[in-house]
Amino acid sequence: MVLAVETARRRRRQGQRAATLREVAERAGVSTATASRALARPALVSTHVHQKVRDAARALAYVPNASARALSSSRAELAGVVLPSVATALTLRALRAFESDLSAAGVGLLLAISGEARSAADCAHWLESRGAAAIALFGAVDAGGPVDGAHRPCAVLDLGFDRAVELAARYLYDLGHRRLCLVGESGVGRSMQLLSALPDLAELGIDFYNFRSVHPMDPGRQVVEKLIVLGADAPSALVCSSDLVAASVLRACLDNGIGVPRDVSLVGVGESGLASLTRPTLTGIRVAAEDAGAAAARTILALLENRAHVEARPNVKLVLRESCAAPR
Numbered sequence: 001m002v003l004a005v006e007t008a009r010r011r012r013r014q015g016q017r018a019a020t021l022r023e024v025a026e027r028a029g030v031s032t033a034t035a036s037r038a039l040a041r042p043a044l045v046s047t048h049v050h051q052k053v054r055d056a057a058r059a060l061a062y063v064p065n066a067s068a069r070a071l072s073s074s075r076a077e078l079a080g081v082v083l084p085s086v087a088t089a090l091t092l093r094a095l096r097a098f099e100s101d102l103s104a105a106g107v108g109l110l111l112a113i114s115g116e117a118r119s120a121a122d123c124a125h126w127l128e129s130r131g132a133a134a135i136a137l138f139g140a141v142d143a144g145g146p147v148d149g150a151h152r153p154c155a156v157l158d159l160g161f162d163r164a165v166e167l168a169a170r171y172l173y174d175l176g177h178r179r180l181c182l183v184g185e186s187g188v189g190r191s192m193q194l195l196s197a198l199p200d201l202a203e204l205g206i207d208f209y210n211f212r213s214v215h216p217m218d219p220g221r222q223v224v225e226k227l228i229v230l231g232a233d234a235p236s237a238l239v240c241s242s243d244l245v246a247a248s249v250l251r252a253c254l255d256n257g258i259g260v261p262r263d264v265s266l267v268g269v270g271e272s273g274l275a276s277l278t279r280p281t282l283t284g285i286r287v288a289a290e291d292a293g294a295a296a297a298r299t300i301l302a303l304l305e306n307r308a309h310v311e312a313r314p315n316v317k318l319v320l321r322e323s324c325a326a327p328r
Contacts, residue, residue, distance in 0.1 A: 097293030
């Protein structure tokens with residue numbers, strides 16, 4: 001397509017008329033409607049027809065007119081995505097599945113990154129101004145609400161983090177822990193989702209400590225410094241927003257003579273593969289990230305088509321390893 005665009009530009013500079021969809025269809029030996037479907041929605045035609053139309057379009061240096069295509073379509077072809085400034089491997093796996101399914105449906109993506117300089121709401125409004133007809137927020141939720149003043153449908157997508165935290169907390173409670181800490185990187189919007197699990201856990205009588213404001217490049221050192229300051233009042237178990245954060249905390253604990261799980265238990269959310277490489281290995285919560293991304297794509301497609309949708313809840317699973325034990 002890049003070559004076709006350059007060839008089309010050269011034709012314009014030389015005063016030649018740009019190729020039309022009708023000419024592509026005639027060259028490929030199909031109807032104009034079939035040629036349009038083959039280029040915009042290839043899943044709707046056979047592989048043979050798709051290839052014939054692509055070859056014809058390439059030979060004629062045909063470049064689709066996005067504006068005309070949008071006007072003739074019953075559904076918008078552009079969705080927006082807001083990501084937190086620090087996206088974990090789990091979020092990126094979900095995003096990959098999300099983009100793949102939308103692409104197969106002929107929907108493109110615009111991406112915006114939220115952070116200290118630009119809120120999720122600002123990102124949503126920017127995506128709107130660039131033509132996004134629906135917006136997905138991957139854990140980038142501000143306390144004041146991510147969609148205030150938005151004119152396009154927005155969906156805060158469930159990647160399973162809140163239920164992962166709840167599962168970890170219930171497991172630690174069953175081991176005897178009553179002082180629990182949630183640890184997350186600074187700027188990770190999904191930390192708010194982690195905290196949203198707390199009302200469901202109120203019945204357990206756990207005291208929660210919030211160490212959300214640690215720096216993403218050195219969370220372990222900062223967490224251990226707080227543990228040392230708290231002394232006897234320090235939490236006996238930590239639930240970390242990713243196994244990368246958990247590994248950083250583990251290293252800092254061991255460097256400062258804090259035994260894991262002798263003095264503190266650790267659980268990481270996400271299961272990126274790192275958890276089985278540490279010593280001790282890290283107990284974690286596995287989240288079906290690809291399923292979450294596919295479900296998110298179905299939600300956005302339903303919003304684009306003004307259809308009702310049922311929000312899916314990705315599966316979460318506790319993976320027991322060596323980093324947790326009953327408190328002393």
